[in-house]
Amino acid sequence: MKINRNFDNLVPNYLFADVARKTNEFAAAHPEKEIIRLGIGDVTLPLAPIVVAAMKKGCEDLLHKETFKGYPEYEGYDFVREAIAGYYGSFGVTVHADEIFVSDGAKSDCGNLPDIFAQDNTVLVTDPVYPVYVDANLMAGRNIIYAPSCKENNFLAMPDENVKADIIYLCSPNNPTGAAYSADQLAVWVDYALKNDAILLYDAAYEAFIEDGSPRSIFAVDGARQCAIELCSLSKTAGFTGTRCGYTVIPKELKRDGHSLHELWYRRQATKFNGVSWPVQCAAAEVFGREGLQQIRENLEYYKQNAKIISDALDELGIYYTGGKNSPYIWMECPGGMGSWEFFDYLLQNAAVVGTPGEGFGKSGKGFFRLTSFNSREKTLEAVGRIKNLLK
Amino acid sequence: MKINRNFDNLVPNYLFADVARKTNEFAAAHPEKEIIRLGIGDVTLPLAPIVVAAMKKGCEDLLHKETFKGYPEYEGYDFVREAIAGYYGSFGVTVHADEIFVSDGAKSDCGNLPDIFAQDNTVLVTDPVYPVYVDANLMAGRNIIYAPSCKENNFLAMPDENVKADIIYLCSPNNPTGAAYSADQLAVWVDYALKNDAILLYDAAYEAFIEDGSPRSIFAVDGARQCAIELCSLSKTAGFTGTRCGYTVIPKELKRDGHSLHELWYRRQATKFNGVSWPVQCAAAEVFGREGLQQIRENLEYYKQNAKIISDALDELGIYYTGGKNSPYIWMECPGGMGSWEFFDYLLQNAAVVGTPGEGFGKSGKGFFRLTSFNSREKTLEAVGRIKNLLK
Numbered sequence: 001m002k003i004n005r006n007f008d009n010l011v012p013n014y015l016f017a018d019v020a021r022k023t024n025e026f027a028a029a030h031p032e033k034e035i036i037r038l039g040i041g042d043v044t045l046p047l048a049p050i051v052v053a054a055m056k057k058g059c060e061d062l063l064h065k066e067t068f069k070g071y072p073e074y075e076g077y078d079f080v081r082e083a084i085a086g087y088y089g090s091f092g093v094t095v096h097a098d099e100i101f102v103s104d105g106a107k108s109d110c111g112n113l114p115d116i117f118a119q120d121n122t123v124l125v126t127d128p129v130y131p132v133y134v135d136a137n138l139m140a141g142r143n144i145i146y147a148p149s150c151k152e153n154n155f156l157a158m159p160d161e162n163v164k165a166d167i168i169y170l171c172s173p174n175n176p177t178g179a180a181y182s183a184d185q186l187a188v189w190v191d192y193a194l195k196n197d198a199i200l201l202y203d204a205a206y207e208a209f210i211e212d213g214s215p216r217s218i219f220a221v222d223g224a225r226q227c228a229i230e231l232c233s234l235s236k237t238a239g240f241t242g243t244r245c246g247y248t249v250i251p252k253e254l255k256r257d258g259h260s261l262h263e264l265w266y267r268r269q270a271t272k273f274n275g276v277s278w279p280v281q282c283a284a285a286e287v288f289g290r291e292g293l294q295q296i297r298e299n300l301e302y303y304k305q306n307a308k309i310i311s312d313a314l315d316e317l318g319i320y321y322t323g324g325k326n327s328p329y330i331w332m333e334c335p336g337g338m339g340s341w342e343f344f345d346y347l348l349q350n351a352a353v354v355g356t357p358g359e360g361f362g363k364s365g366k367g368f369f370r371l372t373s374f375n376s377r378e379k380t381l382e383a384v385g386r387i388k389n390l391l392k
Numbered sequence: 393m394k395i396n397r398n399f400d401n402l403v404p405n406y407l408f409a410d411v412a413r414k415t416n417e418f419a420a421a422h423p424e425k426e427i428i429r430l431g432i433g434d435v436t437l438p439l440a441p442i443v444v445a446a447m448k449k450g451c452e453d454l455l456h457k458e459t460f461k462g463y464p465e466y467e468g469y470d471f472v473r474e475a476i477a478g479y480y481g482s483f484g485v486t487v488h489a490d491e492i493f494v495s496d497g498a499k500s501d502c503g504n505l506p507d508i509f510a511q512d513n514t515v516l517v518t519d520p521v522y523p524v525y526v527d528a529n530l531m532a533g534r535n536i537i538y539a540p541s542c543k544e545n546n547f548l549a550m551p552d553e554n555v556k557a558d559i560i561y562l563c564s565p566n567n568p569t570g571a572a573y574s575a576d577q578l579a580v581w582v583d584y585a586l587k588n589d590a591i592l593l594y595d596a597a598y599e600a601f602i603e604d605g606s607p608r609s610i611f612a613v614d615g616a617r618q619c620a621i622e623l624c625s626l627s628k629t630a631g632f633t634g635t636r637c638g639y640t641v642i643p644k645e646l647k648r649d650g651h652s653l654h655e656l657w658y659r660r661q662a663t664k665f666n667g668v669s670w671p672v673q674c675a676a677a678e679v680f681g682r683e684g685l686q687q688i689r690e691n692l693e694y695y696k697q698n699a700k701i702i703s704d705a706l707d708e709l710g711i712y713y714t715g716g717k718n719s720p721y722i723w724m725e726c727p728g729g730m731g732s733w734e735f736f737d738y739l740l741q742n743a744a745v746v747g748t749p750g751e752g753f754g755k756s757g758k759g760f761f762r763l764t765s766f767n768s769r770e771k772t773l774e775a776v777g778r779i780k781n782l783l784k
Binding site for chain 2 (some may be wrong): 001002003004005007010042043044045046047049052055056059060062063064065068069070071072104105107108110111112115116117118119120121131132135136139166167196197198199239241242243244256257259261264267268271272273274275276277278279280
């Protein structure tokens with residue numbers, strides 16, 4: 001018996017553990033200080049009432065023989081897939097209901113989708129990066145290459161024609177930088193993928209935050225149906241981080257090696273997954289109804305307003321950042337040439353504000369710092385006041 | 393870009409599609425006949441009231457800022473893991489809460505657990521077999537060997553000392569045969585695993601049906617903590633097929649190649665999974681409370697009584713079978729030397745009763761046939777009456 005030795009290649013990431021430890025030490029040393037956490041990566045506002053009502057109705061169904069639900073379809077119930085297809089239509093993108101796979105979350109799909117690809121493909125990720133893309137592929141023994149995002153490209157890495165990649169993860173709006181690709185930039189990526197026979201795994205988990213007309217789906221770009229798979233999630237769109245639901249779109253015509261990727265993924269899911277909980281699917285469908293969309297918009301606006309409060313302050317202070325628009329994340333340059341952890345300590349010690357050191361997301365994050373808009377309005381305002389006082 | 397060519401090794405299984413097609417053809421040709429399906433592999437009775445109440449309460453929590461739940465722990469909430477540990481204790485098996493991983497179902501865990509093992513391990517399954525064990529490992533390019541279950545060993549395959557296996561799937565009570573290993577038999581498997589440095593992946597999904605004192609967990613067997621991982625599910629225990637919740641137990645001391653398998657699986661889950669829905673975890677914990685256990689017992693008894701009605705009839709007819717006790721499945725020998733499909737047609741044409749041809753579960757299923765106890769009492773009685781009339 002041999003274990004999977006590729007796990008040895010995983011680099012333990014103590015980012016959030018170190019943040020918590022330092023924060024706790026500061027709290028113990030300064031019990032009188034009110035610490036404000038602008039490092040939160042999780043939503044904090046409750047679900048929309050109509051969504052919870054649908055979820056409860058789904059629970060009630062399970063209580064009666066006549067409405068009881070057993071094993072769901074592996075790819076999700078049709079009414080959920082149709083609701084998602086309708087949502088795509090609402091921002092002008094055509095995706096067919098039968099191209100959609102409903103899942104327990106985009107993270108699972110990000111990690112599991114490589115199952116359908118050979119081990120000896122080269123994976124490209126942009127750096128800084130959501131660690132799941134890297135770790136899931138290291139576990140499978142794949143070679144990973146990095147496209148640096150940096151101030152010079154506004155943290156929107158573009159393809160290098162001299163580099164040959166087979167599987168490319170793009171996240172737009174990006175976690176952690178908040179930067180969102182324009183249609184023209186995505187067209188360049190699609191072009192690269194088509195020329196290189198590559199597949200784009202496009203993580204659109206933050207699409208609901210887009211407000212400047214940037215594409216909300218890779219399928220808004222010509223040619224994407226021949227080279228892209230899109231992953232999305234209700235986590236940030238509708239506060240489903242603890243409710244668990246996501247979806248993946250694989251165009252029916254998307255083929256490689258003569259195989260339909262849609263069919264391969266269906267086979268993978270049919271074998272290693274058994275569908276999403278009935279009440280959760282009921283809730284998910286309701287998110288994309290007319291009233292659901294209206295109700296979730298209130299929470300999205302709340303977070304967006306927080307993001308604007310933070311980015312307005314950085315504008316005032318003349319600090320470079322990405323995100324703040326189109327994203328719940330603000331990715332700021334550490335002032336005065338400080339390093340990520342240096343600035344973390346400085347902000348904690350002098351303003352009792354906690355953020356996330358950018359270098360925790362990859363080499364290219366050095367000297368940067370992530371703030372998030374998921375705290376309350378009141379605390380966000382207070383934290384921003386302290387930051388302005390400190391850095392002005 | 394290369395796809396995973398191991399998918400080419402998957403054999404398409406049209407078992408249930410063929411059953412449905414033949415059944416529909418018969419229904420079209422004989423609209424006057426009432427067809428009774430004893431091939432159902434899914435539960436049909438609703439969830440226990442106290443479980444649904446807990447699930448609804450979980451939904452309500454998501455509606456209020458004070459009780460809202462975001463990202464869950466990857467391994468499940470402590471109160472759920474403690475409830476499961478308590479359940480183990482109720483039948484005399486010690487499993488620690490922190491050895492338990494809560495998941496969206498045992499099927500996912502069955503399919504994903506091999507992620508932590510190297511590709512060049514040899515996988516052993518008993519035949520007939522739950523197809524997930526085979527297909528998940530074929531996808532990963534592993535070699536699979538079969539231990540035949542047959543009439544001679546009462547469909548309880550035992551290890552062959554001349555065969556070297558690294559990963560061994562055991563399912564007891566078995567799907568599809570309903571046969572349950574005794575403590576002595578499991579001790580032989582544990583002994584084999586320890587001698588061969590192998591790992592048992594023990595699927596206990598049907599343990600709640602055990603009534604004759606057979607072990608309900610591999611951890612009832614000495615030495616198992618050094619060689620076994622147990623997978624279990626609330627699907628059949630508490631009717632969660634559409635609610636989705638399972639759990640996997642990996643003893644902390646279980647190591648291979650100097651690595652803790654518990655830690656490897658934690659790392660896998662932390663990377664490629666994001667935990668189980670809050671309302672579902674609330675419901676799962678309630679299953680294992682005092683009142684929950686009492687309420688789920690009613691459904692279990694109902695199915696068990698159906699199984700007894702079927703197996704009593706086979707006893708009367710002098711037909712060999714396994715299961716019927718300890719299991720919702722009855723695995724019968726086709727009468728008169730008929731083949732699996734031959735008997736399927738015979739039963740459909742002459743009694744309008746539908747079952748599942750055994751050869752759909754593997755070579756060793758030839759000449760056998762699976763009946764299930766998940767239909768209503770009334771229809772089970774009616775079907776059994778017809779079968780007795782036909783075969784007496």
